[in-house]
Every structure is written in structure tokens, then in C-alpha cells.
Amino acid sequence: MYKPVIIYTLFWLTGLSLSVEVHQTPSAVFSRPGENVQLFCNHQKSDYRVILWYQRTPGETALKLIGYLNYNSQTIESSYDKHFNMSGDLSGDGPKNASLNMFNLKRPQHSAVYFCAASVSLSKSVSQSPSALLVKPNTSVTLNCSHKIPSYDTILWYQRSVGDTALNLIAYTYYKTLTVEPPYKGYFDVTGDGENDAYLHLLKLRQAEDSGEYFCAASLHSGADTNVEVHQTPSTVFSRPGENVQLFCHHQKSDYTLMFWYQKSQGETALKLIGNLYHKNPTIESSYDKHFNMSGDLSGGGPKNASLNMFNLKRPQHSAVYFCAASYAQCCRFPCLHYKNLLSFTVSVD
Incomplete structure (x- = not known):
């Protein structure tokens, strides 16, 4: 039997020009x-x-x-x-x-x-070299990424393994602050300055794990208005299985009427979207709706406050780092997600 399901959605991509429709x-x-x-x-x-x-x-x-x-x-x-x-x-x-x-x-x-x-x-503004390498296991390699975008302060490095479509974050350089994601420590290092040049060092190539494509990207650190400060409390929570937890997120930007919550599980580099709150309307991803919801009111012209509510915690799936983010919504129709x-x-x- 033919049973169509109609879904009407409008999505926004944070970090691009707000003037683009x-x-x-x-x-x-x-x-x-x-x-x-x-x-x-x-x-x-x-x-x-x-x-x-x-x-x-x-x-x-x-x-x-x-x-x-x-x-x-x-x-x-x-x-x-x-x-x-x-x-x-x-x-x-x-x-x-x-x-x-x-x-x-x-x-x-x-x-x-x-x-x-x-x-x-940005092909004329961001350059990466060398374009291709063929090397033996246990050797070292250095990749270079440079840009000439005055306002951009961060260079990020990603890996896409053979046969995989996902991009995994390896490391990034924010100004001269260097960060390597935990799964890649000991095998990769990063040096340089996010305002112009950065280098990804593959310290000891492993044949299978390190074969793939490597990408660099230049970015403005926040991906949004640099005057927006988003605060999250509490910074750390210790709970037992079966308990409930509430996390809070707030900022002072009156026209940022979207908040998003993400989860990064232990040992992973990917941020998984839990859901978002648009004005008073929460949208929870189906994989999270049994243990999570959101509350708050992001309408009006004052400070914005929202919370992520977690119920009946399970171990290990709920032991993770949780992130909140604020975004400007332009001409947004419900349901509205984070892009x-x-x-x-x-x-x-x-």
C-alpha cells in the first residue's frame, strides 16, 4: 500500500551570511x-x-x-x-x-x-599542501594549510577514512592555541597560528588507520557574532543511573532566539544533535526523545534562558560532554533546526 508521509521543514546553516536566503x-x-x-x-x-x-x-x-x-x-x-x-x-x-x-x-x-x-x-583564499602523498608506514608527514581571510582565527583539520563519508575532527589551531582530539593524540600533532598558517603532523603513519583524505578549513571561531557570550551551568555533573539532571544555558543577545544542545560521547569526536529550542518550541531528535527534553522561553527582547532536561540516566550512553549553542533565526518556520x-x-x- 502506498502511504506517503509529508514533512515540511526549513533548515538554517549556522555560520554563513545571514543575508543569504x-x-x-x-x-x-x-x-x-x-x-x-x-x-x-x-x-x-x-x-x-x-x-x-x-x-x-x-x-x-x-x-x-x-x-x-x-x-x-x-x-x-x-x-x-x-x-x-x-x-x-x-x-x-x-x-x-x-x-x-x-x-x-x-x-x-x-x-x-x-x-x-x-x-x-574559498578556494582562492585557503590553500593546502601537498595535494597528495604516497608514503610508507612508520614514516612522518607534515601537511600545511594557510589562508588570507582577515577575520578568521581558526584552522581545523579533518580526516575522512577510506570508504567513509564522515569527516572526523583531528585537531584545530585557535590563534596559537593548539588542540588535538583525544583519539588522535600520540599519532597527530598540530602547530602554527589560526590567523594564517597551520601544520598537521602525522607522527607515525599506520597503514590502515591513517590512509585517507585530509581536509583543512579556516573559520571564525564562534561561527556567529563574536559579541555573543553563551554560558552553561553546571560545568560538571556526577549522577547515578536512574537519576535526573538539568543543564542550563543562557546569553544576553536578544535576537538570538534559537538554542541547540549537542552530545559528544566518550572516545568520539563527533557532536550529535540532541535537539533545539526555537522561542518556546522544542524539537528533539528521535534517538533522544525518551530521555531528553528542553524548556525555556527565547522570545521577547530580554536575556535568553533555556535548559536541557535529562531523565532516568543510563550508563554508559549518557556519560558524555554536552554543549549548548545560540543562533540567530531569520524568517524561521516551525519546526526549525540548527542549520x-x-x-x-x-x-x-x-
Whole structure:
């Protein structure tokens, strides 16, 4: 029986220009196996010449990169190249239009939420060298990343292992403060200055674990207004299984009416989205809704306060580091999640 599920959503991607409005059509698609689908993404920002496409499958919080269109050149991840391609031309000074084309739909792998994101191309501002290396195990390698973006103070390094679509954070340089994520300590080091040049040192290459692609990114540290200070209390909580915990987050920025909560489990580098609070409306990811909710009121013109409420704690899944973040929401419709300028499409194959 054909039972379509309609989901209308508008997503925003924090950290991009608030003046960029990205539009998509259609907002929902219902197709049968074997059919083809075309999704469209457009915006008016003439210097945003990259459009990226992501997939989030039911029951997952992770976004998987399908590929991206840079000017009129497409790059498709190998795990998607049999059923997906992209078209469009993002060059020139006019409006930008692109499409994601899906062929011979399969169930259940293609029933998902699809996202597009617009980005300014930094290919002329951020450079990484060397571009490729072929080395033997137990040798050392140094990678360099540099940029010339005056306001950017952080350089981050990521690894994508062979056969994996996820980017894992290795280390970052914030000004001259150096941080290596725990799983990579002893195998990687980082030096340099986040305002211009940074170096990733692979200290003793392991054949399987360290084979892959390495990415660098330049960033403004907060990814938002640098005048926004977000405070979280308490800083540390010790609880027993079965107990309840409440974490608080507040800031003074009256027009930042979105708060997000993330979890980073022990031994992992990924931040997993728990949910968000938009004005008074909480949205909890399905994998967290049994043990978490959110409360607070982010409307009005005063200080913003919200809390993450955790119930009937379990060990080890709830032993983790929890993060809150504040964001500006522009023209946001409920439900509204944590991505600015990142829009969603829903494709249901039945």
C-alpha cells in the first residue's frame, strides 16, 4: 500500500551570511521505486558559487555528503554516484540555480531528508599542501594549510577514512592555541597560528588507520557574532543511573532566539544533535526523545534562558560532554533546526 508521509521543514546553516536566503522546490516528493526525481536549489547571492547536497536517512542524526557543485563542476561521493548527479551553473554574477538529480530510486536507502547548502567558495583564499602523498608506514608527514581571510582565527583539520563519508575532527589551531582530539593524540600533532598558517603532523603513519583524505578549513571561531557570550551551568555533573539532571544555558543577545544542545560521547569526536529550542518550541531528535527534553522561553527582547532536561540516566550512553549553542533565526518556520541556509527535501519511496 502506498502511504506517503509529508514533512515540511526549513533548515538554517549556522555560520554563513545571514543575508543569504536559499530556496528549494519541491519541499516534499513522493515516488515509487525505479522512478527519477529532480530537486532544485536557488539563491540570489552572486558570490556564493558552491551548492552542497546532503542526505539524512530516517532514524539518524548525521548528515551524509552526497556531493557539491562548484561553479559548473560537480563532485559526487563514490557511494552515491550510481543514483545521483548534479547540474547547474553557479558562475556569473546573477542568481544561482542548481539541481540534484536522482535516478532509479531504491527503497529504503533513498527514502530520506535531503538538504542543500549555499557557500562562498574559498578556494582562492585557503590553500593546502601537498595535494597528495604516497608514503610508507612508520614514516612522518607534515601537511600545511594557510589562508588570507582577515577575520578568521581558526584552522581545523579533518580526516575522512577510506570508504567513509564522515569527516572526523583531528585537531584545530585557535590563534596559537593548539588542540588535538583525544583519539588522535600520540599519532597527530598540530602547530602554527589560526590567523594564517597551520601544520598537521602525522607522527607515525599506520597503514590502515591513517590512509585517507585530509581536509583543512579556516573559520571564525564562534561561527556567529563574536559579541555573543553563551554560558552553561553546571560545568560538571556526577549522577547515578536512574537519576535526573538539568543543564542550563543562557546569553544576553536578544535576537538570538534559537538554542541547540549537542552530545559528544566518550572516545568520539563527533557532536550529535540532541535537539533545539526555537522561542518556546522544542524539537528533539528521535534517538533522544525518551530521555531528553528542553524548556525555556527565547522570545521577547530580554536575556535568553533555556535548559536541557535529562531523565532516568543510563550508563554508559549518557556519560558524555554536552554543549549548548545560540543562533540567530531569520524568517524561521516551525519546526526549525540548527542549520542556517541549509534547506531540506523529503523523498519517500514506497
